[in-house]
Amino acid sequence: MRNILTEEQKSSYHENGYVIGLAPVFSEPEVEQLNANLKQLAQLLEPGEKMSAIREWHMSSKWLYDVCTNPKILDYVEGILGPNFYMWGSQFFAKAPGSKDTVAWHQDAYYWPLHPHNSVTVWLAFTDVDEENGAMQVIPKSHKDGLIKHRSVSGDSVLTLELEEGTFYETDAKSLVLKAGQISLHDDAIVHGSPANHSTRWRNGVTIRYSGTNVRCDLSKAPQFKAYLVRGSDEFNYNPQGAIPTEKFARLPSDQHIASTDEVK
Template structure:
């Protein structure tokens, strides 16, 4: 179901919108089962590079990001021509001490457009106790603000990037979601998440939607997947969907694209590789 006129107005005011049910709990559980089947076969929770650009190695994720219920939700904001720039898988294990500091997605993505949205889908319930996201409504109106890199080993973010200015946490909201529900947030939204203090695993996935008008400013070649409408600009090379989980061709293509994504994230650092890009 598409956003209503009132919901669109509120989104442009606050920069976020939630909760929206895009699938049944049963469907969310089925996607989770596909992830867990891979984890069981590979010997443990998903980690490292497979957590980002995940749609290039997991057919279930490539299908998920094309679901009409999700695309219909964001078309009133971005239009009919839609591309997926990247995807992430976000597990938080029980009693996990890791956290995400206050940051903006735009700080290290290198995209020249603010027509960029994240759909964050809960595959399990996301609660305050298990580390759901926290956002500052209206903060996207500040544009891109200054961040500093930090060295806290418990910070999940790639660079430990943290907004320099103090956040008025009294004005923030907890983005609590049931399995099968999504939130939408603007690329300039201030957001963070706390550790999982519960005994239950929290799993969500994020899909980063852009329009074909966007450009990558940090490297010469970038990739995206067209999921709706048409691309009349050619700013991004087309990605290859995986035929099956972790096929040799999919792994090779993911390796190439992930290396480019690492270059984007690590611009102006002395690092040249990333174990696992994380953002939310």
């Protein structure tokens, strides 16, 4: 049975810029296997690297590619993007118990050299995610305001840019609370970020990026960009196609990463 967004959920997404409360994509036994496989993949990290260094490894690891193209996830994404879309990005975000790491308030679309803005990010929880352990927060309806100027940021944020003060009201923030195996979806222009992990539990998840086939990447800014058509047909052929990996767990060489935020903006 397909997990399909209801008309009410679609309407809520377009109005607020995100949707949660969806039926889990993975069962408890499947979540256990996900975390076991993630542990194997993380063994490929070099000393000192954080989990966020596992970025676009769907290009090299068949296990991660299969996670990103799980039909249940694609069913939900299709409810927003329609029948024709591709997958192009993935990155793990993990916060250890007591971690001070934060994600500064930002908009995804500000970083990405993509046009037009027709992209969806899936946040797949590998652990339970709540306010105590640093769940992602969004500013509802902020995707309607267009792109907002960002500035450089330092400190505990894993990003290098953040929104300027006074461009939104942090008191409007909503936390995207998820159980392990659940996903949220958010618009590429919604203002979002996440606080530190004040709990004794891990907060782990992966972001997966999807765009309609009408979205073109500026390859002068992101020359390693690869599109993986995961639903429908590509009548535009704007972007280079990626090759499906064959090795279950493999590290992606750093020179094949899609351009970093500093390189894009």
